[in-house]
Structure formats: C-alpha cells, structure tokens
Amino acid sequence: MWSLGNITHSIDAWLNESFNPAIALLTEFVIVGTMAIGLFAVLGLVLVFMERKVSAYMQIRVGPNRVGPKGMFQTFADTIKLLLKEGLTPTGSDKFLFNLAPVIAIISAMLLLAPIAFAKDFQMWDLNIGVLYVSAISSVAVISILMAGWSSNNKYSLLGAMRSGAQIVSYELSAGLSILAIVVLVGSLKMTDIVASQETGWWLFKGHIPALIAFVIFIIAATAETNRAPFDLAEAESELTAGFHTEYSGMRFALFFLAEYVNIFIVCAIGATLFLGGWMPFHIGQWTAFNHLMDFIPSSLWFFGKTFFLIFLIMWFRWTFPRLRVDQLLNLEWKYLLPISMFNLLLATAIAILGWHF
C-alpha cells in the first residue's frame, strides 16, 4: 500500500545502496531541507489566504475575490509584491542585528519542524526528548523579536519587543505545564510514543478532565506564544503600529510574517499530536468496523486535518476577541492559568498513577 512512510524508506534504501552512507545522508539532508522550505512557502501562501477568508466570513465580508477564482492567487500576488519591494534599513538602526533578526525568526521556526510527525513513519528526526525540544526551541523565537525591536532604534518597536518578551516568558510556563500533563499520562517525551499511546483513543477523550483543561490552557498559551490576537499586544497595529516589525519592509518583513504563520502551524501541530492523536485515525474502543473504516483515510490527511482544525480555532479566537491590556495579560497568566495548570498537573499525575485513564 502507498504511504509516505514507504516512499521515504525506499528512497533511503536506494540512496544507501547506490552511494556510500555519508553521501546518502548528505543527499537526504538536502531533500529534507528542500521539502521544509517548500512546506514553508506553501504554508505561508495557504495560511495567509485562509486567515483572510476566515476573517472575511466572520465579519460578513467577501474577502479577497479578485486575483484568480475566489481570490485564490491573492497571496501569490502579495508575495511577488513583497519580493519586489525595497528592503529599507533605517539609518539609526543596528544594521547587523536588524538584518539578522528575521533570519533567526525563520530559523527557529524551521528547527521546530524536526520532531513533528507528519504522517505514519514520516518524521524528520524522532528524538527521544521531542516535546522538550519543541518547548525549548520555541523560546528562541523571542530572541529574534527582542533583537528586531532593539535594533530598529524605534520606541514603538522596543515597546512591542519588551511586551513580547514579558508575554512569551510568562506563557511558556503554562504551555509547558499543560504539555507536561500529557507527558505524565504517556510516560514519554518521544513524539512517536505519544502518538502510539493514542491508538485506542485521543488523550483529549481518554484523559478525562485534566486533559481537557490542559488542552484549553495549551490553546490559550499557544495563541499567546505566537503573538496573535487577543494576545497580539506585541504588534498591536492600532497602538504600536505593528510593534517590533514597524521598521521592516520588503522581504525581511515577509520573513517575519512567514515565521508567524509557520509558528502557528507548528504550535497547532504539536497540539494535534499531544491532544488529538497526531496522525492516528479516530478510533472508538471496540467498534472494529468503524475503526477499520477510519484506517482507510491516509494518516497525513488525519494529521493535517487536525492541525488545520486547531489553526481554524486560533483564527476564530483572533476574529472574535478584543485585545488584552498588558496587566490583564499577565494577570491571566500568573493568577489564573499557572495555578490552574499546576493543580491540573497534580490531577493528571494522580490519574496516571492510579491508572484511571482508558
């Protein structure tokens, strides 16, 4: 049967037969790198278009509808426009850091792709500390934001960057604790183990209330970590004129924009892996016929379906909720999310020890 896993295995086998292992490994690096960049480009185009359409539908508008059928090629046109634009570097800025910041943003997003299981046996690097790696690397993104805000030599950019620093550092905690709740239930940090543990049912359903609370907290923290509304006070178009990337133009701005959308995808992919079973099809206990039917849907479709469902959820948040103030943002984290997620972790541990989950 055709599957992405079989294709990668046959390519790997063929490369190792034809060349010596070092060259084969190098070729695989190149292939994987190209595919990652390709995925980035596609994600940028698709997610920007999706966001514009979703926002339009939620605000009873039509959205982009001129370029191509239903405005399908609008994002292509926008990309071409951004490519042709002049990338200005302000005179008073720290030129080295200013030019480095968008690259770091995109590299940190790219590193996060490594442990994600896109389909059955289709994963770049199945390292045994997968979840820890993700939460560690996702903190690197804040460096690029701080760098951009500081080097721009612009008050608004600096304010936005500082807000973003406070925000990401705070929300890392509750994101980490909500991830831990699932890690406790699974007993492993490895992505494949986490997916495999959900063969009989997704953790959202299997883990009772702790998993549900962890899921809600994770979604809130993920929205905050990707700097999206209602937690977008790092960019805050209406008060800080786009915050840390005020001074960026042309392709460097596009890189920030792309990194933002790719980060959303990655965070949602992690959420889908932890709570909704990654590429695992939807199974209900003993209904063998139903389960068998579900297995016919390719695993990659399951993964992308779940991920895009979560992305849609986050877009739904963005186009419904108003922006929080800084004090409200920090109150929400330190007075509500953190205590609740700590208590929730305790509850999850109790359930894991007592074996109450299915």
Place this chain on the structure above:
Amino acid sequence: MSAIQYIKDIYNAVKSLLIGMKQTGYYFTHHKEIITQNYPEEKQQLAERFRGEVVMTHDSNNEHKCTGCTACELACPNGTIKIVTKFELTPEGKKKKAIDKFVYHLELCTMCNLCIVACPTDAIKMDQAFEHSVFDRSQLTKVLNKPGSKIMEGVE
C-alpha cells in the same frame, strides 16, 4: 478574593467568550448576507444630500441658465469658481453680457454648497459623482458650460 469568587470569575469569563465565539461562528457558517459591496461593479446608493461636485445643468438644446452674474464666484470661500464673461450681440444689435467660460477648480472645492445657494437662476447644482481621481492635477480644473452652449431664452 475568595475561592468561590475565583471560580465564578473563570466561569463568567469562559461563558462570555463562548457567547462571542458563538456569534462569529454563526456568521462564519451562515455566509449569505454580505454587508459590504463589490465596489466597482455595485455602487452604493448615495444619500440625497451627498455632494460630489458642482455641475451646470444644460437642457436638450444645449442651453444653460447662467447669466454670468458672478454671485457664485463671490459666495465661494475658496476662490473655486472663476467666471470669464464676454459680450454677445443680441438680434436687436445690442451688446449683452454672457459667460464665456465657467471655470471650476474641483481641487479647491470643499463642497460647501454656498454657490448653489447663491445662484439666483439655479444654473448650477451639486452632482453625486465621487470618483474624481486623475493622474494630473490640471485635469481637475473644469469648464462647466459645454462648448457652444447658450443662455436659455427668458433667463435674465
């Protein structure tokens, strides 16, 4: 802050957020009524009082009602209107003042309507055209009386 108040706060917050999401979710799934317009194809029905530009009314014989009295020119606060007059010979051989050019500077006009109010013969009125963008500023200086037009019979 008591523990009950704390839980109550969370409950109320979640409830109000869900109400908001329900509303936008309803809009998302019921995508029929659109409150915006596809502008170049569908144009908005403008309010009657909307003022876009000054035009001079001409009838089917290419005749207007402007006597060249310059009341509008005097009424205009910005100097938007310049009237160039000439003398025409009437059939009886008398010289009569008539307008040569009614020059209207759209780029200076604030659509205050004072010229329309000042006009004793209702020769000019406000039109609702609003798509005035041009590539060259000089195109905004318009001559309102049509070439070869004459004053209407009986308008003094």
